Amino acid sequence: MKTGVQKIVEKYGKDKTRLMDILIDVQSEFGFIPREITVQIADDLGMSEVDVDQTISFYHFFSQRPTGKYHIFLNNSAVAYMMGRKEVADTFTKELGINFNEVTPDGLVGLFETSCIGMNDQEPAAIINNRIFTKLTPFRAKEIVRDIKEGKDIDDMIVADYGDGENRSDLIKSVVTNNIRKIGPILERNHKPGQAIEKISKMTPEQVIDEVKRSNIRGRGGAGFPTGMKWEFCRNAPGEKKYIFCNADEGEPGTFKDRVVLTERARLLFEGMVIAGYAVGATEGILYIRHEYKYLQTYLESILKAARDVNYLGKNILGKKGFNFDIRIQFGAGAYVCGEESALIESAEGKRGEPRDRPPFPVEKGYLDMPTVVNNVETLCAVVKVILNGGEWYKSFGTTESTGTKLLSISGDCKFPGVYEVEWGFSINDILDMVGAHNEEVQAVQVGGPSGAIIASNEFNRILGYEDLATGGSLIIIGKNRDILTDIVLNFTEFFIEESCGSCSTCRIIPTLLKNKLVKILNARGVKQDIDDMVEWGKILKASRCGLGQTAANPILSSIKNFRPLYEEKIQKNKVFDSGFDMNAAVKESCEVTGRVPNI
Amino acid sequence: MSQYVRFTVDGTECMGIRGQYLVDAARENGVYIPTLCNFPGVKPKGGCRICTVRVNGKLMTACTTPVAENMSVENEVKDINELRKSIIELLFIEGNHFCPACEKSGNCELQALAYRFRIMVPRFPYQFPVRKVDATHPRIIKEQNRCILCKRCIRAITDENGRSIFAYRRRSARVEVVVDPKLGKQLTEELAQKAMDVCPVGSIIVKEKGFQIPIGARKYDTMPIGSDIENMQVKKI
Numbered sequence: 109m110k111t112g113v114q115k116i117v118e119k120y121g122k123d124k125t126r127l128m129d130i131l132i133d134v135q136s137e138f139g140f141i142p143r144e145i146t147v148q149i150a151d152d153l154g155m156s157e158v159d160v161d162q163t164i165s166f167y168h169f170f171s172q173r174p175t176g177k178y179h180i181f182l183n184n185s186a187v188a189y190m191m192g193r194k195e196v197a198d199t200f201t202k203e204l205g206i207n208f209n210e211v212t213p214d215g216l217v218g219l220f221e222t223s224c225i226g227m228n229d230q231e232p233a234a235i236i237n238n239r240i241f242t243k244l245t246p247f248r249a250k251e252i253v254r255d256i257k258e259g260k261d262i263d264d265m266i267v268a269d270y271g272d273g274e275n276r277s278d279l280i281k282s283v284v285t286n287n288i289r290k291i292g293p294i295l296e297r298n299h300k301p302g303q304a305i306e307k308i309s310k311m312t313p314e315q316v317i318d319e320v321k322r323s324n325i326r327g328r329g330g331a332g333f334p335t336g337m338k339w340e341f342c343r344n345a346p347g348e349k350k351y352i353f354c355n356a357d358e359g360e361p362g363t364f365k366d367r368v369v370l371t372e373r374a375r376l377l378f379e380g381m382v383i384a385g386y387a388v389g390a391t392e393g394i395l396y397i398r399h400e401y402k403y404l405q406t407y408l409e410s411i412l413k414a415a416r417d418v419n420y421l422g423k424n425i426l427g428k429k430g431f432n433f434d435i436r437i438q439f440g441a442g443a444y445v446c447g448e449e450s451a452l453i454e455s456a457e458g459k460r461g462e463p464r465d466r467p468p469f470p471v472e473k474g475y476l477d478m479p480t481v482v483n484n485v486e487t488l489c490a491v492v493k494v495i496l497n498g499g500e501w502y503k504s505f506g507t508t509e510s511t512g513t514k515l516l517s518i519s520g521d522c523k524f525p526g527v528y529e530v531e532w533g534f535s536i537n538d539i540l541d542m543v544g545a546h547n548e549e550v551q552a553v554q555v556g557g558p559s560g561a562i563i564a565s566n567e568f569n570r571i572l573g574y575e576d577l578a579t580g581g582s583l584i585i586i587g588k589n590r591d592i593l594t595d596i597v598l599n600f601t602e603f604f605i606e607e608s609c610g611s612c613s614t615c616r617i618i619p620t621l622l623k624n625k626l627v628k629i630l631n632a633r634g635v636k637q638d639i640d641d642m643v644e645w646g647k648i649l650k651a652s653r654c655g656l657g658q659t660a661a662n663p664i665l666s667s668i669k670n671f672r673p674l675y676e677e678k679i680q681k682n683k684v685f686d687s688g689f690d691m692n693a694a695v696k697e698s699c700e701v702t703g704r705v706p707n708i
Numbered sequence: 709m710s711q712y713v714r715f716t717v718d719g720t721e722c723m724g725i726r727g728q729y730l731v732d733a734a735r736e737n738g739v740y741i742p743t744l745c746n747f748p749g750v751k752p753k754g755g756c757r758i759c760t761v762r763v764n765g766k767l768m769t770a771c772t773t774p775v776a777e778n779m780s781v782e783n784e785v786k787d788i789n790e791l792r793k794s795i796i797e798l799l800f801i802e803g804n805h806f807c808p809a810c811e812k813s814g815n816c817e818l819q820a821l822a823y824r825f826r827i828m829v830p831r832f833p834y835q836f837p838v839r840k841v842d843a844t845h846p847r848i849i850k851e852q853n854r855c856i857l858c859k860r861c862i863r864a865i866t867d868e869n870g871r872s873i874f875a876y877r878r879r880s881a882r883v884e885v886v887v888d889p890k891l892g893k894q895l896t897e898e899l900a901q902k903a904m905d906v907c908p909v910g911s912i913i914v915k916e917k918g919f920q921i922p923i924g925a926r927k928y929d930t931m932p933i934g935s936d937i938e939n940m941q942v943k944k945i
Contacts, residue, residue, distance in 0.1 A: 156867070158875035158888040165878045443879070460876065465754040465772035610857070610876070610883030613756050617798045620881055621832055645832070648794050651760045651767050 112137060113145050117152045124153045125476065127163055127458030131170055132399075132439055136238075139179075140171040166460040166609075168222060168442030169399050176211045176218030178256045181235040182244075185224035185361045186599040187519050187584060191231040192245070199249040217256055223444060223603055224361035225400040228519035228584070229287045229526050237262045238402045240284050274371050279407035286368050287526025290542070292513040293497075293505065294376075294490050295529045301375040302420050304495045305382050309428045313343065316387040320491055322499025324511040328486035329355060329447070330556065330580035331655070335487055341471040342388045345479035350390035352381050353475065353482040355452055356397040359444035360557035361603060362582035365515040366485040368527045370397070370404055373489060374411045378435060380488030382420065383495055385433040388481055393435040396452050399442050408437060444607035448654045449482035450474075451609065462609045463654035486515050486581075506532035510573035514581055518543050521550070521587030536568040536577075545585050552592060552671070554584035558600035559659035561666040562592070592667060593674055598626055600663035607656065614649050615657030621645060622664050628688040634679040635686050643668060715779035717761075730770035730781065731759055738941075740934035741783055742792055742824070744799075744817055745858035746771040747906055753859050756799070758792050758821070789825070796821050797830035804836065804853035805909075811918030812910030814926030818856060819909075820933035839884075845892040847900040848912055855885050855911040864906045865899060867891055873899070885911075 116133045120126035130149060134141055141164055150160045164170045169181075182188075182197055201207055204217055211218040227233035230242035239262050241252065255265045263281070270276040271285040288295065308316050321336030342350060354377065358366040369377060381393040397404070412435055415421045425431040443461045446452045450464035453475045474480025490512060494502045503511045510532035516539070519525040523544025530539070536553055540546075547565065554562045555572075556579040563570070563577075570576050586596060605619045622645060625638050646661030668675060680686060692706050699706055713726050717739045724733030729752060731741045745756040754769035761770045762782040770781075782788060799818060807813050839852035861874040862885065873891045877884050895903070903912045910918075923929070 154869065154871070156871035156873065156875075156888045156891050158877070158886055158891075159872045161886075162872075162875040162877055166876075460879070465752070465769065467774065606880055608880045610879045610881065611753070611755050611859070613795055613798055613802075613856070616857070616881055616883065617802050620835075624833070641831075645794075648791060648798075651757045651791055651795070653754055653757075653769075 109138070109145070110148065113148050114152065117149060122153060124155055125457045127153070127160065128438065128441060128455060130458075131160075131164060131167075132441060135170055135441075139177070140174050142172070146172075162460055163458060166443065167399075167440070170441050174211060174215060174218070175220070177216050178237055178262070179218040179220065180252075181220045181222040181225070182208075183223075183225045183227065183231065183233050183235075184221045184599075185228065185231070185603075186596050187228045187362060188224075188231040188233065189595060189599065190520060190586075190590065193232040195246045196232045196244045196249050199246040200253065203250055203253040217253075222400075222442065223607060224359065224363075226358060226364040226367045226398070227284065228362050228364055228517065228582075230285060231519075235400060236265075239263070239266070240282055240403055241266075242283055242285070274407065277407065279410055280371070280404060282403055284367075284371075284403075286372060287524075288368060288372070289518075289524050289526040290528040290530060292529035292531070293493055294486070294513055294515070295369075295373065295527075299373075299376055299492070301379060301415075302418065304379055304492045305420055306426060307495055308383055308386050309426045309431060313387045313389060316383060316495065317343065319499050320387070320494055323491075323494040323502035324499070325487065325490055325494060325502060326510070326574060327484055328490070328514065328580070329449075329484035330360075330559075330578065332574045332578055335483065335491065338471060338481055338483075339384065339387050341469075342390075342479045342481045345472045347479040349392070349476075349478045350388050351475045351478060351480040352384045352388060352390045352393040353449070353452065353456070353480060354381055354393065354395045354485060354488055355447065355449060355482050356395055356401070356485050357440055357447040357452055358485075358580075359398055359447045359607075360559060360580055360582050361600070362517060362519055362554065362557045362584045363580060364517045364519075365527050365581055367401055367404075369485050369489060369515070370401060370408065374408055375415070376489045376492055377485055378412065378415055379420070380483075380490075380492045381435055382425070382433050383491055384481055384483060384488060386431065388479075390481070391432045391434070393433060394438050394456060394475070395435055396438045396440060396446070396456055398440050398446075402439060405437065405439070412437075443609075444603075445609045445654070445656050448656060451654065452482060453480060460609065462611045463656075465653065484580075507571075507573050507575065509575040514572065514579075516572075516579075516581045516583055518583045518585065520554075520583075520585035521545060521590070522585045530572075532573040533571050535571045536563070536583075539572075539583065540568065540585070543585065545587075549588055550585055551588045551590060552586040552596075554582075554586065554596065555579050557582040557584075558603055558663050559655065561662060562586075562596065562670060563666075564670045567670070592671055593626065593630060593678070597663045597667045598623070598630070601626060601660075604656070604660040604663075608660070609656075612652045612654075612657050615652045615654075615660055618645055618649055619660045622661060624688075626664060628686075629675060629678050631688075632678060632680070633686050633688045634675075635683050636679055637684065639668060639672075639675050639679065713775050713777040713779075715775050715777070715781060717781045717783050718785065724775040726776075727774050730761065730763075730768075730773045730775050730779075733775045734770065734781075734783070735937050738937060739783065740937040741770045742821060742934060743771055744796075744821065744856070744908055745860060747860050747864060747908075750860065750864045750906070753863060755859055756795065756856070758795050760788060760791060760795075762788060793825040793827060794831065796825055797827060797832055799856045800827075801830050801832045801834045802837070803855065804839065810854065810910040811913050812854075812907075814923050814929045815921070816910060816928075817908035817933060820928035823928070824932045824934060842887060843915075844889075845887055845895060846915075847895050847897065848887070848892070848903060848914055850885070850887050851911050851913060852884060854909045856909055857883060857885060858908060859885070860906045860908060861885065861903050861912060865903055867894075874903070 446461040451461040722737040752771040842850040
């Protein structure tokens with residue numbers, strides 16, 4: 109064990125900023141990270157044990173106790189439940205004889221919950237030993253448990269056919285399907301890799317930035333910062349080295365477009381990173397991918413290698429002296445907050461994914477304190493087309509405020525869940541038509557994931573765009589028969605509780621208080637004051653450092669705003685106060701011990 | 709570019725040095741912005757959010773925001789003070805704070821802020837978490853019931869090789885500040901004292917030293933927190 113760990117640490121040059129890679133390798137080799145290994149890594153890197161431990165204990169996919177030879181991580185997102193997750197979960201617990209967060213006594217199987225894994229269009233889904241299993245049913249769960257007990261190899265457990273496109277390729281071999289439903293100028297198939305790199309090699313970096321600025325493209329991650337301006341800031345910032353990060357940590361429940369881009373348009377994405385590198389003056393790019401997409405690793409590495417072979421990456425690209433750029437892949441280890449750009453940088457430096465205070469912004473002081481651009485997967489793909497066809501061409505799509513197209517991840521109660529590339533400016537009604545969801549059967553649409561808003565049919569004429577409904581692209585369609593408060597709002601609030609980094613007092617404490625209020629109302633113990641309290645307390649979160657904290661009350665606040673009757677019909681009309689205290693529950697344990705019955 | 713910048717706090721003209729953090733610049737102008745996780749000489753982290761002010765209409769933490777020319781800062785305004793008060797209440801209900809029995813009473817910044825903001829009873833329900841007291845280290849006790857997770861000890865104290873002695877563990881509401889098992893054992897008397905001094909509450913206590921200063925003669929027993937700044941004679945630059 110000792111030499112194995114040493115080898116891993118040496119593989120990363122004993123560099124403590126590569127702690128994430130070291131831990132990912134250790135976790136995958138030993139199945140968990142025992143304390144003696146933590147101590148050894150700390151000693152080898154010249155850190156203290158708690159320094160290493162704080163990173164390990166932060167991430168969901170690092171474990172400090174054995175997780176079983178087979179570890180099942182079953183997605184617990186709202187859409188998974190909508191698609192029958194509960195029955196699948198019950199089957200797993202029954203067949204395995206364990207609860208979630210437990211390992212079978214023989215150490216064979218561990219069963220765990222996990223936040224949205226980016227498969228909302230094919231739920232219920234699970235990750236088992238880094239392989240994806242989609243569209244699970246109780247029957248399929250039984251099969252999986254049977255195969256595990258027979259000791260089958262994980263690759264042999266995929267009995268159904270592989271998915272479409274590159275999912276079938278030898279380097280992926282996954283049952284995941286792309287579900288690309290609508291193709292636009294970004295996803296179109298005819299792109300010849302390298303064309304844009306050839307074009308920029310004849311341009312100056314300033315010309316590249318000007319073209320991107322002309323397109324008015326704004327960041328596709330959700331915040332919508334103008335991309336050209338970001339590049340310019342970074343280019344002008346002093347620093348001996350600069351970095352391009354691609355943020356492929358899409359963790360917003362309901363978002364899965366980046367998964368499809370990484371599977372089908374990885375060359376386009378890498379080309380976009382090269383362009384950004386050239387424009388900014390960076391020689392190193394880092395693609396930060398969420399751990400859930402680890403099944404794409406070998407495939408993506410092979411594409412990088414192929415690009416190096418034809419000199420689209422490497423030194424003196426296409427013979428142009430000093431045009432140097434290469435890309436490495438950095439995996440995360442399960443933390444939604446790492447999608448926040450400064451948390452992502454912290455994580456890539458081997459630390460806990462805690463957002464940084466701003467200023468300074470990453471463009472001034474980012475990765476390893478050097479000027480850094482962090483762009484979304486989709487943004488980087490789009491700039492390739494901007495370079496090839498010009499900023500004016502790009503502006504011909506979308507609206508004045510929101511130029512170009514947007515990739516939408518659409519899931520929930522509709523006929524055709526999947527990825528749609530549409531121009532900005534589509535209304536929710538247009539989209540419902542497109543995805544095969546009848547307006548009269550739709551109760552609500554969650555726009556932008558849990559951190560966005562839940563809207564009712566009276567707002568379905570609103571349009572997608574920075575000027576109206578800004579979104580990172582997740583749309584969850586909620587049918588008439590769903591219980592919004594339990595199925596959606598409670599689930600999303602629990603998601604925020606789990607994914608808080610814990611550093612800001614507000615985001616660490618308030619979501620739990622809100623959840624307790626919501627549960628009280630769901631248990632028919634709520635009064636009007638509880639609704640008012642939630643509205644007031646939710647506002648305090650606006651003082652949090654990052655977007656996660658600032659939006660953590662959105663599921664509750666936006667549902668109170670748009671679906672207030674759902675709350676009002678559950679509260680007690682004749683009471684102004686109810687402590688919510690449950691005497692029976694409080695004395696349950698002592699009653700069991702003493703053999704008495706509650707005397708109430 | 710001049711080294712000095714002009715900014716206003718609640719309409720009052722102030723002067724600061726470019727790049728200086730807002731809390732520090734305000735202090736030099738006799739303006740108190742309440743802080744808790746901030747500590748002089750230690751890199752700020754903007755964790756507790758109590759120093760939140762409104763800068764040009766946007767909520768920012770004064771401990772991490774550098775002053776800039778023409779910055780317009782709202783500090784002592786109703787909604788900001790209400791926000792601060794609620795954050796202090798949050799910190800009380802999150803842990804188990806029993807002031808009368810605490811070694812730090814009178815020297816505790818959380819308690820002092822509660823008095824300053826006239827907190828009688830928190831609006832939030834007490835969470836009564838089950839937390840541990842770690843007394844395994846020879847010189848200090850880490851009292852988790854009182855820890856407000858401000859990271860002061862984490863940021864202020866490392867060993868001679870830059871290794872952390874205190875660190876966060878886990879995330880979300882489960883986060884805690886733990887002591888390195890090995891380095892905690894080797895903690896010098898000087899560092900142990902420093903750890904207790906940087907802790908704003910009574911979560912780090914040097915063994916056998918908690919009551920050295922009698923109650924009644926402690927820092928905030930006679931004067932509210934922040935009044936030293938507010939009563940300061942401001943020298944004009």
